[in-house]
Amino acid sequence: MDSSSLQQVISILNKHQRFTIGCHLRPDGDAIGSLLALGLSLELGGKQVEMVLPEGEPQTYNFLPGFERIRSKPTFEPEVVISVDCAEQTRLILPPEVFTTKPLFVNIDHHISNTYFGDVNLVLPEAAATGEIIYKIICAGGFPLDDRIALALYTAVSTDTGFFRFSNTTAETLSLAAKLVETYGISPSQIAERVYEEKSFESLRLLTEVLSTLQLSEDRRYSWMILTQEMLQRYPVELEETENFVNYASSIRGVEIGLFFKEVQPQDIKVSWRSKATVDVSRLAAHFGGGGHARAAGCSLTGPMEAVTKEVLSFVQQYFEEKEKAKAVKDVFV
Amino acid sequence: MDSSSLQQVISILNKHQRFTIGCHLRPDGDAIGSLLALGLSLELGGKQVEMVLPEGEPQTYNFLPGFERIRSKPTFEPEVVISVDCAEQTRLILPPEVFTTKPLFVNIDHHISNTYFGDVNLVLPEAAATGEIIYKIICAGGFPLDDRIALALYTAVSTDTGFFRFSNTTAETLSLAAKLVETYGISPSQIAERVYEEKSFESLRLLTEVLSTLQLSEDRRYSWMILTQEMLQRYPVELEETENFVNYASSIRGVEIGLFFKEVQPQDIKVSWRSKATVDVSRLAAHFGGGGHARAAGCSLTGPMEAVTKEVLSFVQQYFEEKEKAKAVKDVFV
Numbered sequence: 001m002d003s004s005s006l007q008q009v010i011s012i013l014n015k016h017q018r019f020t021i022g023c024h025l026r027p028d029g030d031a032i033g034s035l036l037a038l039g040l041s042l043e044l045g046g047k048q049v050e051m052v053l054p055e056g057e058p059q060t061y062n063f064l065p066g067f068e069r070i071r072s073k074p075t076f077e078p079e080v081v082i083s084v085d086c087a088e089q090t091r092l093i094l095p096p097e098v099f100t101t102k103p104l105f106v107n108i109d110h111h112i113s114n115t116y117f118g119d120v121n122l123v124l125p126e127a128a129a130t131g132e133i134i135y136k137i138i139c140a141g142g143f144p145l146d147d148r149i150a151l152a153l154y155t156a157v158s159t160d161t162g163f164f165r166f167s168n169t170t171a172e173t174l175s176l177a178a179k180l181v182e183t184y185g186i187s188p189s190q191i192a193e194r195v196y197e198e199k200s201f202e203s204l205r206l207l208t209e210v211l212s213t214l215q216l217s218e219d220r221r222y223s224w225m226i227l228t229q230e231m232l233q234r235y236p237v238e239l240e241e242t243e244n245f246v247n248y249a250s251s252i253r254g255v256e257i258g259l260f261f262k263e264v265q266p267q268d269i270k271v272s273w274r275s276k277a278t279v280d281v282s283r284l285a286a287h288f289g290g291g292g293h294a295r296a297a298g299c300s301l302t303g304p305m306e307a308v309t310k311e312v313l314s315f316v317q318q319y320f321e322e323k324e325k326a327k328a329v330k331d332v333f334v
Numbered sequence: 335m336d337s338s339s340l341q342q343v344i345s346i347l348n349k350h351q352r353f354t355i356g357c358h359l360r361p362d363g364d365a366i367g368s369l370l371a372l373g374l375s376l377e378l379g380g381k382q383v384e385m386v387l388p389e390g391e392p393q394t395y396n397f398l399p400g401f402e403r404i405r406s407k408p409t410f411e412p413e414v415v416i417s418v419d420c421a422e423q424t425r426l427i428l429p430p431e432v433f434t435t436k437p438l439f440v441n442i443d444h445h446i447s448n449t450y451f452g453d454v455n456l457v458l459p460e461a462a463a464t465g466e467i468i469y470k471i472i473c474a475g476g477f478p479l480d481d482r483i484a485l486a487l488y489t490a491v492s493t494d495t496g497f498f499r500f501s502n503t504t505a506e507t508l509s510l511a512a513k514l515v516e517t518y519g520i521s522p523s524q525i526a527e528r529v530y531e532e533k534s535f536e537s538l539r540l541l542t543e544v545l546s547t548l549q550l551s552e553d554r555r556y557s558w559m560i561l562t563q564e565m566l567q568r569y570p571v572e573l574e575e576t577e578n579f580v581n582y583a584s585s586i587r588g589v590e591i592g593l594f595f596k597e598v599q600p601q602d603i604k605v606s607w608r609s610k611a612t613v614d615v616s617r618l619a620a621h622f623g624g625g626g627h628a629r630a631a632g633c634s635l636t637g638p639m640e641a642v643t644k645e646v647l648s649f650v651q652q653y654f655e656e657k658e659k660a661k662a663v664k665d666v667f668v
Contacts, residue, residue: 204545
């Protein structure tokens with residue numbers, strides 16, 4: 001744990017008065033939760049804070065108290081700009097004008113791929129969620145924590161660990177969750193309901209269509225599904241509602257890689273990769289210019305669906321064949 | 335908390351030597367996890383223990399260490415028979431012959447509907463899972479706890495709370511989970527993978543069929559899906575693989591009740607009920623001779639699918655209409 005960066009961040013938060021906070025594009029529960037938790041805590045401590053989320057960005061987490069304090073545009077000149085849960089500056093949601101007066105730039109994140117783009121970087125890849133880091137800052141710095149902040153933190157941590165099911169879940173994560181429930185009366189089921197039980201009827205119709213395209217490779221080691229523009233036109237749902245569809249492909253017994261091909265625009269195909277413990281899909285997605293985590297990655301390809309699936313699937317097939325060969329060679333030499 | 339029953343159970347476990355343990359029919363993660371945790375702990379403590387799970391019962395949790403110690407038939411005469419996670423004696427998996435020598439009968443459970451059928455009953459409805467009660471017994475009684483037992487307990491608690499998403503999840507549940515991860519190196523993601531990521535390809539095909547039957551009531555307050563014998567013949571999967579299908583119906587935004595009609599045998603229709611915070615479905619299922627919890631209940635009806643869905647759905651429609659009327663009356667008098 002990088003305690004010198006932690007202390008640096010704490011002293012910056014103590015010393016300065018005017019903060020602008022942003023997170024990554026298409027923010028998820030950890031991004032919004034961390035944004036709110038840090039922003040509300042600083043506000044409670046008497047600081048001037050602007051939390052920014054431009055119009056058109058997903059509003060999935062607008063049930064969180066304090067969400068109404070988030071502005072669609074920055075309006076003042078901050079002394080400090082803080083980026084939370086954002087691995088690269090290009091994905092930061094804040095417009096360039098917040099940097100006009102050359103504020104101090106603080107980067108708080110848990111992605112191992114973080115590019116350390118800030119003046120001060122508190123990057124802790126061992127944290128399950130950026131929310132865990134915000135909690136550390138609040139505790140170590142003695143910043144205020146109330147029910148709203150606790151709810152934001154619980155949302156950050158629970159969503160980024162797939163409700164304590166992903167491999168980033170640690171004893172510390174569960175312990176933090178227990179503490180927030182115990183002390184601030186957070187209701188785990190209410191958060192889960194808000195996050196999971198708010199599907200649109202149309203998104204379930206779309207899921208049915210997508211599931212009907214599910215295919216399994218001959219060796220049953222990988223499986224895939226597709227989503228076409230034509231389907232999206234029939235069931236016009238927010239693309240974020242399809243984020244978890246890929247998990248169906250990887251949930252099959254014996255399957256090591258699950259793939260989901262989404263035609264987000266005509267001929268613009270986003271590929272989501274999921275894997276179980278055996279394969280690092282971030283390396284496979286990198287072959288197509290993408291990236292991510294070992295168990296969840298993504299990449300984009302241009303072309304008609306048929307050509308793209310063919311290209312990616314042959315690459316995956318080849319990967320497994322080479323893996324088998326390497327294994328056979330190793331077995332001979334053992 | 336019923337501390338006298340807890341002390342009674344502890345002294346029985348200490349005093350006696352020969353135990354037979356069973357759980358409810360079609361055991362879930364909490365039943366199997368509790369069975370194993372208690373059985374292995376007693377064995378480690380030098381007791382003679384038979385854990386029993388008849389052939390033909392689901393083997394979903396056979397990945398748990400110690401599972402191989404479970405017998406398909408009881409072979410000895412116990413001094414004590416213990417039922418775990420079983421609300422009624424009729425659902426207990428043990429054959430009548432274990433009671434031949436009139437053993438002491440201990441009933442350990444967390445279902446509020448438990449009928450107190452034992453000689454000694456440790457029934458704690460506030461526990462999220464029976465696994466939580468077993469943990470209490472182990473701690474308070476100073477019984478052994480090792481990695482295998484910890485894994486069984488984590489499985490019990492995590493599966494019965496829907497991986498910490500259901501309303502029975504408390505700070506204590508999360509705290510216990512944290513402790514098991516911290517002290518015994520349990521991997522939350524490995525358990526989740528074993529439980530959730532081991533679907534058969536056929537069960538996903540069946541899910542696709544079932545989802546294509548999803549319908550929403552005109553007032554969008556309830557939704558339902560059906561599973562016919564014809565579908566099951568096309569995709570012959572274990573019925574337990576369809577247990578969670580009902581959650582799709584209740585996951586729709588605004589929907590208060592989700593229903594799933596399963597033709598488990600020709601003309602034998604099992605209805606699963608799920609609700610959000612607004613409706614107690616155990617009361618509605620009770621109208622058809624069923625029962626369960628406020629958020630999850632079940633009942634069985636005989637007849638062709640069409641007649642059964644019609645009967646149940648008109649009842650639900652009527653329920654909502656009366657609720658509206660009562661609300662209108664209340665509004666007038668306020």
